[in-house]
Amino acid sequence: EVQLVESGGGLVQPGGSLRLSCAASGFTFSSYSMNWVRQAPGKGLEWVSYISSSSSTIYYADSVKGRFTISRDNAKNSLYLQMNSLRAEDTAVYYCARDFVPASEWLGYDYWGQGTLVTVSS
Amino acid sequence: SSELTQDPAVSVALGQTVRITCQGDSLRSYYASWYQQKPGQAPVLVIYGKNNRPSGIPDRFSGSSSGNTASLTITGAQAEDEADYYCNSRDSSGNHHVVFGGGTKLTVL
Numbered sequence: 285e286v287q288l289v290e291s292g293g294g295l296v297q298p299g300g301s302l303r304l305s306c307a308a309s310g311f312t313f314s315s316y317s318m319n320w321v322r323q324a325p326g327k328g329l330e331w332v333s334y335i336s337s338s339s340s341t342i343y344y345a346d347s348v349k350g351r352f353t354i355s356r357d358n359a360k361n362s363l364y365l366q367m368n369s370l371r372a373e374d375t376a377v378y379y380c381a382r383d384f385v386p387a388s389e390w391l392g393y394d395y396w397g398q399g400t401l402v403t404v405s406s
Numbered sequence: 407s408s409e410l411t412q413d414p415a416v417s418v419a420l421g422q423t424v425r426i427t428c429q430g431d432s433l434r435s436y437y438a439s440w441y442q443q444k445p446g447q448a449p450v451l452v453i454y455g456k457n458n459r460p461s462g463i464p465d466r467f468s469g470s471s472s473g474n475t476a477s478l479t480i481t482g483a484q485a486e487d488e489a490d491y492y493c494n495s496r497d498s499s500g501n502h503h504v505v506f507g508g509g510t511k512l513t514v515l
């Protein structure tokens with residue numbers, strides 16, 4: 285069974301840092317590209333960042349570029365999001381999500397974690 | 407970057423058919439995927455590609471697309487279908503980003 289379990293969320297002051305983790309199991313983690321997607325309280329979904337299976341390709345949403353860093357450790361089946369210079373508008377539930385790419389065509393995210401809440405407030 | 411537009415709220419009588427739409431320029435180039443999200447839960451993929459359902463998704467869910475509009479249709483809506491529904495696709499700006507629609511809250515009456 286595919287499982288994605290996020291951790292590392294919490295309360296942080298504006299300007300502070302936080303590192304999120306996503307532990308993957310039930311599939312060959314090193315074969316899949318992964319993403320972070322966030323959802324502010326009462327709001328919609330927002331794609332945050334993408335990392336390819338080998339970490340060779342990385343993308344960020346404009347809203348987090350220069351402040352957030354995505355990484356992965358395939359030996360540990362883990363995905364990370366280092367968040368620096370946090371702002372109130374970064375307050376959200378952060379989900380890790382697996383890329384769904386059957387036949388080499390991206391078709392969405394087929395598995396999601398349960399999310400971890402990040403609250404940026406003084 | 408591209409945008410995807412959804413109606414904020416839609417309602418349907420129990421057992422009737424409802425269509426939820428998603429509009430955006432990126433849909434002329436890429437398929438939309440559809441997600442169902444119930445309160446306090448993670449999104450679940452319900453439709454992907456031209457009109458495909460992941461294992462475990464009831465066949466009352468279907469998808470279609472024409473021009474810049476993708477649609478999710480629920481034929482014979484059930485009480486458990488009450489949820490928020492989101493579409494997403496690749497961004498057509500060529501930056502490999504992903505865009506989500508703003509979501510549609512479906513109420514089953």
